[in-house]
Amino acid sequence: AAADRGLTNPSAQAVVQATMRNQLQGVRARALTGLKRYAEAEPVLAQVIAANRESLGFEHSDTRYWRYRLAELLESMGRLDQAHSEVAALLNVPASSTAHPLARVAHRVSQARLADARRDIEAAALAASAEVTACGEQGHPKFCGKARLITAEIAIRERRQAAAITALDACAKDGTITKTEPFARRLKLLRARLARSNGQLQVAHALLSELQADSAASADETALIDIERGYLALAAGDRAAAAAALTRGRAHIAQTLTTLTPQVHEIDAALATAKQ
Numbered sequence: 001a002a003a004d005r006g007l008t009n010p011s012a013q014a015v016v017q018a019t020m021r022n023q024l025q026g027v028r029a030r031a032l033t034g035l036k037r038y039a040e041a042e043p044v045l046a047q048v049i050a051a052n053r054e055s056l057g058f059e060h061s062d063t064r065y066w067r068y069r070l071a072e073l074l075e076s077m078g079r080l081d082q083a084h085s086e087v088a089a090l091l092n093v094p095a096s097s098t099a100h101p102l103a104r105v106a107h108r109v110s111q112a113r114l115a116d117a118r119r120d121i122e123a124a125a126l127a128a129s130a131e132v133t134a135c136g137e138q139g140h141p142k143f144c145g146k147a148r149l150i151t152a153e154i155a156i157r158e159r160r161q162a163a164a165i166t167a168l169d170a171c172a173k174d175g176t177i178t179k180t181e182p183f184a185r186r187l188k189l190l191r192a193r194l195a196r197s198n199g200q201l202q203v204a205h206a207l208l209s210e211l212q213a214d215s216a217a218s219a220d221e222t223a224l225i226d227i228e229r230g231y232l233a234l235a236a237g238d239r240a241a242a243a244a245a246l247t248r249g250r251a252h253i254a255q256t257l258t259t260l261t262p263q264v265h266e267i268d269a270a271l272a273t274a275k276q
Contacts, residue, residue: 025044102143182221
């Protein structure tokens, strides 16, 4: 609303205020993204990128920032291949001296997350590379925590038992993960997933019950908990409970997608089994 008011202000319409208008459009794009109004945010972001490209250049740090935000938006819409291509383009060109030193770290972590979401064969290698970068001297604790959680998630998905245990142990020793509530909940969810994968259904159930009782969990987190509860119920032979939980989780994560992701296709396969 504030951005819209600024853009309709007569003083913002002057030719000399082009930079101001573009900054307000950027604020508007970020706000629309936060509201999950992705279809509205995309053309605004494209406009911001075009204006920055014309005035500053395609590889200027400001333009690159908005290109990265576009990649995040595309990922949220399920357009993983386009998001992957945008992040790869950012990584293929060295950052300029004006770029924020953590920009490349963020790009590495996003590349690993997208590789996992796309189920790429090189996902584990990219996650390992991102972890080295994010947890090194030029990294940052927040990005390090994200990279470690991605590494653990990929190892669990790929059923690499030893690697999964090692990755989860590293996460448990990371103070940023254990002290940041969303990260800590993600770690607990991954532990539940590994327990289920190993046939430890009671352990998985206990962990998921703790997560379900956490009133601070967001709607997105609750959807992921529902999905895991569905997989657990299916493993336990309770097809009705599995179908109900998987349907709830799928409905939430798919509502903003314009392209179905591998995750959704996996849920659909599990639902088909549950409904047999």
